Amino acid sequence: MAHLVTGIGQLVTCAGPDGATPVADRSLGAADRLGLRTDAALVVEDGVVGWVGDASAAPAADTMTDLAGRAVLPGFVDSHSHLVYAGDRSAEFTARMAGEPYDGGGIGVTVAATRAAGEAELRALLARRVAQARALGTTTLEVKSGYGLDVEHEERALRLAAEVTSETTFLGAHVVPPGADRGRYLDLVTGPMLTACAPHARWVDVFCEPTSPHAFTEEESRRVLLAGRHAGLGLRVHGNQLGPGPGARLAVELGAASVDHCTFLTDADVDALAQAAGTTVATLLPGVEFSTRMPYPDARRLLDAGVSLALASDCNPGTCNTASMPFVVALAVRELAMTAAEALVAATVGGARALRREDVGRVAVGARADLAVLDAPSHEHLAYRPGMPLAAALELPGGGEGVRPARP
Ligand SMILES: N=CN[C@@H](CCC(=O)O)C(=O)O
């Protein structure tokens, strides 16, 4: 079944004319990397883009959608989220807005609520959050564990996450659970917990943040990551969120796909990330700084140094309770001084690179038909009209897998 999507006022392909994404080509600015086309059409077959071109040259198809001048972009690739949890920490947010600092200690509150929740309840909560993200234009979503922190509940979180996405991340090393012995907990995370979780996970992650008494040091983080690699998992790091630290350099040293947060970086960190631009992505999560009142990361410094950047939501109950990628793009433009083009590239192609995916984050023949549509004529409206309900995943007959809905 071939489905024609026509009447696309602006098509953002994030792909070069040959369909290849020139993300590694530093001679191209982000505006060129957007690969804009006007009056475009595309054909989708079996969830894959089969043809892209001028609407006037569109081939015949079995069915058709006319978008009447709306913009189409690659669905957002949200490469960092913590959606498997129960409970509520709005009081912690309110206290923070009144001046309380964030140190990761509230994670224990979510762990208690998540352990107490039944499996059906957790599945329903996750399904609702995934549907909300998709309704805002996200079609690829990474989901972490990290609110179970024992073998049974970490395994359960990853099993549920794997029902909704293939991008699942084992984050048993989120924090040392309240009352636990650090050494014994690390033995558990790198031993039986990893064994139970690895079958449901693609990635392993660690909260490498020596400035937090709850999170992990460089040596502890290295141990977690090496154990994960040994179990066949790819590597990701939470690093440099609360203060300067070893996270970014550890991610580069071990060839991690991404180091996320990157709020407090030294010049040596930035140099290391620039050298590793073909391997390790720096993923910025500005919704966290918005919701913690911390300083924003310096995106311009990273872009100017040639670091490979992604933007993601980090949707979680503690530091950023929104999965809205349009909001993240608007923050990146307004608060991180990224151009609209840089922000959109980072939220699509950048996220795909952070997940080492070639089949999403761009609109090109052979890529997944995971698309977002804007109720607007151009992508600039994402930042120009923040908070407006403009973006949604484009639902097509035989469309891309995107973020799969959870079982009811
Ligand atoms: N920094 C560590 N983990 C989350 C916050 C988790 C929480 O506070 O519940 C983050 O990415 O910001």
Ligand SMILES: [Zn+2]
């Ligand atoms: Zn996170």
